Amino acid sequence: MTDRTLNSDQQLALHALRDSLERDSLFLDSDTLARDDPTLLRFLRARSFHVKQARQMIKACLEWRRTTEGEGIDALYRRLDPYDYPEREDVFKCWPMWFHKTDKKGRPLNIQSLGGVNMPKLYKHVSPERHWQTILVNAESLQREVLPAASAQAGRQVEQALVIVDLKGYGLSQFWQMKWLAKQSFEVSQSYFPETMGQLAIINAPSSFTAIWGVIRPWLSPATISKVSILGHDYQKTLLELVDAENLPESLGGSCLCEHAGGCHLSNAGPWMEGRAERRERINGQCTGSGG
Template identity: 55%
Template sequence: MSSELTKDQEATLEQFRSRLAEQDLLRDGDTIGSDDFTLLRFLRARQFDVKAATTMWANCLQWRKTVQGVGIDELYKQMDPYDFPERREVFEYWPMWFHKTDKAGRPLSIQHYGGVNMPELYKLITPERFMQYIIVTAESIPREILPAASRAAGRQVEGQYLVVDLKGFSLGQFWQMKNVVRESFQIMQDYFPELMYKFIIINAPVSFTYIWSFVKLWLAKETLAKIDILGADYQNVLLKDIDRENLPVVLGGTCECEDVGGCKWCRAPR
């Protein structure tokens, strides 16, 4: 159990576990997980309100059973988010990937919104299949990414460090992708709560003030509290949290790894 919990929070965690068990909402073998870390994510998302967290958990279980008509486990069997036939092409038009870790061992997730091109993307992959990619990538975080990071760190790693690069991002791109972004945020907040440690937006253009007036309406206050919006002078902020050798050159680090999704694929938008 987390040493950061107060006695009251520890008691609430046990109450939550008992409530889920009583309502047959906690079963060994369910891929949502039944460990303290997973339960605490739902409690923290609802400010340790057991009733609200139970409702959130029940809704999540229902979504996991029914998403895209087949459920999350079947979707995860159908698509490996890091190795599927269209992976390289999809990366060209919506660059997002995991790249090493921050100083605390949290997985570093990078997205280049400036490189997004929805019309070209949808020539390669259907909107439904692309959303499957978004969903199974989200599922991989608690299922694979965080467990691997925790094993490497020798302790529970409790979230990802997300960097969204807006270099070259335009208002036109925002209108193309806004529905996907909104749905993605909703999925993460409702069904994968408290998986983000920090959310850094870099290279925010002047037009982002207008864009942000829309985006912030889609976000829970817990998510908003983790967001830092920066312009072009962001390197020192990132380097406080991320070792220079773990940060791609294009973001001010020294890493030039060449794996798919690595620094070879991390380049300034054309």
């Protein structure tokens, strides 16, 4: 089930959604979107427990998962490992995006550092299409591998991540370079991976962020906006209230260095790495079932 208490109306909505999905056989045997209560509740919460709207959202999500990039998310995830692909080091020089350990609530950290964004430089090493695909498999890894592993470590259901976006050195010119990608990323996250972000902490926000936020804000749902905390340069105390120092990279005010891996941004450190080689073999060998 889920660790968040439901009232009677919400319980009825959950049962009604499940009955509707089963009655109309919306899921195929090959679909890998989980059908458990926590997953269905994510879609219900994203639509304020309106059953018909949540059902339509799931239907659209299933269609996207089956067809995205002309092959579907499962085939893409088999082909492109978000933690180990040839261009990863070059991508991370321009736009590092990684999972790193967990916060005090057991939520995985999803960290992005945007100060080095340089799209023309990036596209000399990886095509725009390939880079977009790395963003998609990174998003898929959260629900497919990261959250289940964080839940196992915590001994309870962990449904969301703490996202930290570091804007040190970031400016308007970089935002305009990546505007389309940012918009598409938010759309994918809100439409196909709803309610997987528990909190978004934006740190080192520059003076130009007021203009940037004015462009971004209309892309976001009210629920997403309510989870955003915009911090300046004095953010360390706030982050350390959320994350133990040994789990927070030193670059963000913690004490973790992950020296064995060449830095926290390259380490993939977290419970999701336990047994991952075997898990990738299973992913590469099959893509059926109802698990996420």
